[in-house]
Amino acid sequence: MTGKSKWIQLAVLAIIMLVLPFFFPSGYYYRVGALIFVNALSVVGLVILIGYAGQISLGHAGFAGIGAYSCALAPVHLGLHPALAVLLGAGISGVLALLIGRPILRLKGYYLAVATLGFGILVSMILSNERGLTGGPDGISVPGLGLRPLLRDMGLRLSGGEFWYIVNAVVLLVSIWIALNLYQSATGRAMRALHGSETAAKTVGIDVARFKLQAFVLSAVYASVAGSLLALQNGFITPDVAGFMHSVEMVTMAVLGGVGSVLGATFGAAILTLLPQILTVFADYEQLVLGFVMILVMIFLPLGLLPSIAARVRWRGV
Amino acid sequence: MKFTMTAIATLLALGLTSAAQADIKLGASLSASGGAAFLGDPEAKTLEMLVEEVNAAGGINGEKIELILYDDGGDPNKARTFATRLVEDDEVVAIIGGSTTGTTMSILPVAEDEGIPFISLAGAIQIIDPVRPYVFKTPHTDRMACEKIFTDMQKNGITTIGMISGTDGFGASMEAQCKDVAGTYEITIAAQETYAPQDADMTPQLTKIKSTEGVQAILNPGFGQGPAIVTRNYAQLGIDLPLYQSHGVASDGFIELAGADAAEGVRLPGTALLIADIIEDGDPQKEVVAAYKAAYEEKYGEAVSTFGGYAHDAFRLMTDAIARAGSDDPSAIRDALEATDGLVGTTGIYSFSADDHLGLDLSAFRMLEIRDGKWTSID
Amino acid sequence: MDALMQFIYSGLTVGAVYALVALGFTIIYNASDVVNFAQGEFVMLGGMITVFAFDAGLPLPLAALTAIVATAAIGVALNKFAIEPARGAPVVSLIIITIGASILIRGASQVIFDKQLHRLPAFSGDDPIHLLGATLLPQSLWVICGAFAIFIGLWLFFTRTLLGKAVLATANNRLAAQLVGINTGFVMTLSFALSAAIGALAGVLVTPITLVSYDVGVGLALKGFAAAMLGGMGNPKGALVGGLLLGLFEALTAGYISSQYKEAVAFVVILAVLFVMPQGLFGEKKTERV
Numbered sequence: 008m009t010g011k012s013k014w015i016q017l018a019v020l021a022i023i024m025l026v027l028p029f030f031f032p033s034g035y036y037y038r039v040g041a042l043i044f045v046n047a048l049s050v051v052g053l054v055i056l057i058g059y060a061g062q063i064s065l066g067h068a069g070f071a072g073i074g075a076y077s078c079a080l081a082p083v084h085l086g087l088h089p090a091l092a093v094l095l096g097a098g099i100s101g102v103l104a105l106l107i108g109r110p111i112l113r114l115k116g117y118y119l120a121v122a123t124l125g126f127g128i129l130v131s132m133i134l135s136n137e138r139g140l141t142g143g144p145d146g147i148s149v150p151g152l153g154l155r156p157l158l159r160d161m162g163l164r165l166s167g168g169e170f171w172y173i174v175n176a177v178v179l180l181v182s183i184w185i186a187l188n189l190y191q192s193a194t195g196r197a198m199r200a201l202h203g204s205e206t207a208a209k210t211v212g213i214d215v216a217r218f219k220l221q222a223f224v225l226s227a228v229y230a231s232v233a234g235s236l237l238a239l240q241n242g243f244i245t246p247d248v249a250g251f252m253h254s255v256e257m258v259t260m261a262v263l264g265g266v267g268s269v270l271g272a273t274f275g276a277a278i279l280t281l282l283p284q285i286l287t288v289f290a291d292y293e294q295l296v297l298g299f300v301m302i303l304v305m306i307f308l309p310l311g312l313l314p315s316i317a318a319r320v321r322w323r324g325v
Numbered sequence: 326m327k328f329t330m331t332a333i334a335t336l337l338a339l340g341l342t343s344a345a346q347a348d349i350k351l352g353a354s355l356s357a358s359g360g361a362a363f364l365g366d367p368e369a370k371t372l373e374m375l376v377e378e379v380n381a382a383g384g385i386n387g388e389k390i391e392l393i394l395y396d397d398g399g400d401p402n403k404a405r406t407f408a409t410r411l412v413e414d415d416e417v418v419a420i421i422g423g424s425t426t427g428t429t430m431s432i433l434p435v436a437e438d439e440g441i442p443f444i445s446l447a448g449a450i451q452i453i454d455p456v457r458p459y460v461f462k463t464p465h466t467d468r469m470a471c472e473k474i475f476t477d478m479q480k481n482g483i484t485t486i487g488m489i490s491g492t493d494g495f496g497a498s499m500e501a502q503c504k505d506v507a508g509t510y511e512i513t514i515a516a517q518e519t520y521a522p523q524d525a526d527m528t529p530q531l532t533k534i535k536s537t538e539g540v541q542a543i544l545n546p547g548f549g550q551g552p553a554i555v556t557r558n559y560a561q562l563g564i565d566l567p568l569y570q571s572h573g574v575a576s577d578g579f580i581e582l583a584g585a586d587a588a589e590g591v592r593l594p595g596t597a598l599l600i601a602d603i604i605e606d607g608d609p610q611k612e613v614v615a616a617y618k619a620a621y622e623e624k625y626g627e628a629v630s631t632f633g634g635y636a637h638d639a640f641r642l643m644t645d646a647i648a649r650a651g652s653d654d655p656s657a658i659r660d661a662l663e664a665t666d667g668l669v670g671t672t673g674i675y676s677f678s679a680d681d682h683l684g685l686d687l688s689a690f691r692m693l694e695i696r697d698g699k700w701t702s703i704d
Numbered sequence: 705m706d707a708l709m710q711f712i713y714s715g716l717t718v719g720a721v722y723a724l725v726a727l728g729f730t731i732i733y734n735a736s737d738v739v740n741f742a743q744g745e746f747v748m749l750g751g752m753i754t755v756f757a758f759d760a761g762l763p764l765p766l767a768a769l770t771a772i773v774a775t776a777a778i779g780v781a782l783n784k785f786a787i788e789p790a791r792g793a794p795v796v797s798l799i800i801i802t803i804g805a806s807i808l809i810r811g812a813s814q815v816i817f818d819k820q821l822h823r824l825p826a827f828s829g830d831d832p833i834h835l836l837g838a839t840l841l842p843q844s845l846w847v848i849c850g851a852f853a854i855f856i857g858l859w860l861f862f863t864r865t866l867l868g869k870a871v872l873a874t875a876n877n878r879l880a881a882q883l884v885g886i887n888t889g890f891v892m893t894l895s896f897a898l899s900a901a902i903g904a905l906a907g908v909l910v911t912p913i914t915l916v917s918y919d920v921g922v923g924l925a926l927k928g929f930a931a932a933m934l935g936g937m938g939n940p941k942g943a944l945v946g947g948l949l950l951g952l953f954e955a956l957t958a959g960y961i962s963s964q965y966k967e968a969v970a971f972v973v974i975l976a977v978l979f980v981m982p983q984g985l986f987g988e989k990k991t992e993r994v
Contacts (some may be wrong), residue, residue, distance in 0.1 A: 028983070033413045033414045035412075040410045040863075042406065063795060063796050113982060114982050115982075117937060118978060121929060124929075128880055128967070128971055132967060136965065143498065144498075145426040145498050146401060148430065241405050242431075247400075251926065258796065259803070267798070284406070287483070290357065290358075290394075290396040297804075297807055298810075302805060305800050305801045306786065309790070309797060358814065362919070482793050518963045523924075525910070528839075530959075532711070532959065533963075550915040553915060554913075562832075563832070582821055582823050582915060
């Protein structure tokens with residue numbers, strides 16, 4: 008990938024984000040758009056971990072949970088502004104990832120999967136058991152950001168959906184920009200080298216453990232920020248945000264869209280966020296269809312939806 | 326001539342569309358799948374059945390009801406999205422739903438912001454306390470269930486109990502409320518244990534409670550398989566103390582799952598629905614519960630549950646309010662809803678007011694005991 | 705002392721449930737290096753199909769047999785239509801495929817069966833057995849004995865039969881196995897059929913204790929997976945020991961420390977074991993080929 012293609016990718020995404028609202032028949036579509044962006048944010052983090060560095064995690068929802076509950080708890084107990092709570096959550100997630108990453112990332116394949124899974128389960132268990140602090144399984148309300156009333160006073164009236172559509176879009180674009188820069192950097196190249204073969208990377212002198220850890224910490228911070236944004240825009244969260252199914256959902260979005268590319272992963276997030284909204288008519292069959300789609304894509308489009316489609320288009324074009 | 330024909334056709338078409346639009350759009354977001362499906366599934370079935378029934382009888386004030394039902398799978402995030410969709414895209418006039426406290430609290434701000442009357446089917450007291458203009462609920466609060474149980478314990482001279490509760494939302498919320506209110510009834514909770522929703526064996530927890538000094542009875546707030554397994558382990562360990570279950574398992578299915586032998590003597594606070602067959606003739610609720618039970622069991626071939634009853638009551642309250650409001654203007658429906666006085670439901674008899682959006686008191690609960698594999702009233 | 709015995713019985717019962725699920729993982733893993741996250745759904749199907757066949761009037765043993773055969777057929781279909789076409793895909797794709805299969809099976813069961821909880825009558829009644837001052841249900845003995853029987857069967861299969869060795873050879877080096885004349889396609893089919901059948905049998909055995917509904921599979925698969933990894937994936941001994949240990953940890957934690965954090969303690973122990981022994985208790989170290 009060249010420097011030019013980075014800007015092309017960003018521009019394409021930004022234009023789509025700008026143009027889409029002109030086709031929105033109602034405010035509800037802003038809400039769905041905002042959700043897609045927030046999901047895409049955590050998925051971009053997983054692209055760095057899975058797509059670049061070749062490591063797997065079935066526990067990243069744990070970091071999303073930390074981000075989300077930071078926004079619920081820090082303003083009440085520490086008097087922090089919710090926006091600072093997002094940073095606090097990201098900081099906690101990053102440090103935690105640093106601490107557990109070292110021993111966990113020595114594991115490979117399924118052993119790494121079970122270790123990360125265990126981490127995620129521990130986080131969600133603490134969130135749901137420490138009722139006095141977290142509100143338990145029933146959940147807890149999250150204070151508002153306070154930015155919307157401020158904008159209103161300045162004469163800019165935005166609905167909740169519109170506001171979060173804009174905020175999440177901007178955050179997503181920035182995070183994609185960071186991920187794309189990383190891809191081209193020396194660090195990114197080292198990560199991709201160890202994805203190919205750890206042993207080979209080691210023999211050419213790459214500090215495998217360090218780059219794995221960097222990818223893990225970065226993806227944890229992404230997931231945490233996504234969790235925070237989700238909490239702030241919903242105004243209410245439950246420990247499900249840290250649950251196993253949320254971890255699986257995140258990985259599925261990444262892999263379905265195409266874990267090798269940032270745009271692909273965003274596309275995956277869009278598809279999986281939209282699917283339940285489209286399938287409401289067949290609510291009973293939603294799970295069935297979802298499972299079916301997951302299997303089919305993995306078999307027939309092993310690179311993920313977007314890269315496979317792109318490859319086909321390119322092939323025809325030649 | 327041709328012009329007139331076109332004009333008439335256009336008018337007809339307009340007339341038809343406006344007639345179609347005159348349908349009253351009722352929205353619902355329920356947890357028909359996922360971990361809370363035991364709540365949402367009977368609720369969804371009940372709403373679908375009742376809408377059919379009302380439409381077959383000519384609708385409300387001559388207008389048909391169109392039910393727009395979404396399955397949020399118990400996910401508060403999805404519930405909020407569906408609530409937004411119901412209000413902004415489907416343009417419903419009222420919302421029923423939120424099977425769980427988490428989903429209810431996510432729907433609530435949407436209903437409040439947009440001024441859409443909303444009846445929740447979840448237990449937590451925080452839904453209606455403080456009172457919000459557009460938010461109502463049909464189930465008793467968990468606190469009321471605790472109060473009913475503690476009243477019965479007091480009557481039987483029980484002062485020290487052990488508690489074993491599920492770590493799911495239902496169990497954890499009720500556990501907290503019971504701890505909160507125990508002091509008022511001079512009851513000490515000497516032992517406190519929990520289990521995860523899918524645990525297969527609770528004998529360690531029960532053994533611990535059993536060996537705790539002074540415990541006179543055991544209370545098990547929870548739903549699903551947990552309480553059935555607790556009841557069976559109770560029999561296995563031969564514990565000779567009264568066992569109190571919660572309204573979370575108030576259905577015939579519980580007796581079947583726990584086994585009639587193990588369930589013998591289990592007490593819980595339930596609604597009139599469970600004892601529809603043996604309810605006294607003069608009872609104001611008799612007709613309502615009998616009709617609902619018969620219709621539901623006939624249509625779906627499964628036993629009614631308390632939770633389906635919550636949806637039944639919410640639907641009756643809402644349609645009654647729409648009928649009295651005489652329009653489908655959301656704020657008019659809200660006003661009519663708040664003026665509800667003495668509406669008979671399966672859960673109890675509802676009377677709302679400006680500072681009470683639950684409208685039930687303790688009398689709505691009945692203390693039930695399982696005897697010979699059947700529910701009996703012991704009030 | 706009596707309390708300790710009660711905790712141990714509880715731990716063994718629950719642990720045997722985990723072990724039964726974990727044992728199901730081993731065969732597929734041994735044949736194809738795939739951890740089948742749909743294993744829990746096989747257990748669910750075993751329970752659900754038996755319940756519905758039993759309610760339809762079939763005698764219990766026949767209902768159980770129907771369930772085991774039907775589930776084995778579903779296992780074969782899973783291999784044929786989802787695993788085989790994705791041969792050579794990376795671990796993360798295989799995880800998504802089997803999780804997809806698990807969601808698919810759950811979704812189908814919810815439509816075909818129902819969302820209610822069901823139970824089966826205990827095979828030998830509900831009268832508790834008093835032993836060393838504590839009590840145990842006869843069904844627990846069925847589950848514990850079932851886990852040991854399947855373990856012994858698998859162990860004999862992998863060490864004493866040609867077919868079992870063919871399965872291991874296929875996992876080790878597919879091409880080499882083909883070269884020495886092993887029909888690797890048949891080995892795969894057989895592995896999935898056996899794994900699914902073991903899962904279904906587990907479902908039949910545990911349903912009288914745990915009850916069954918369309919969504920019990922995920923929880924069982926997670927615990928079974930954790931147990932298998934604790935013991936070392938692919939080793940029947942690891943699956944049995946891992947399952948029983950996990951159950952005992954939970955029961956003893958619930959009995960002596962905190963019932964609220966019993967699962968947390970179990971996972972902390974698993975993490976600790978993996979840090980010290982990255983291949984689990986009985987796993988073999990594999991070297992990466994460049």
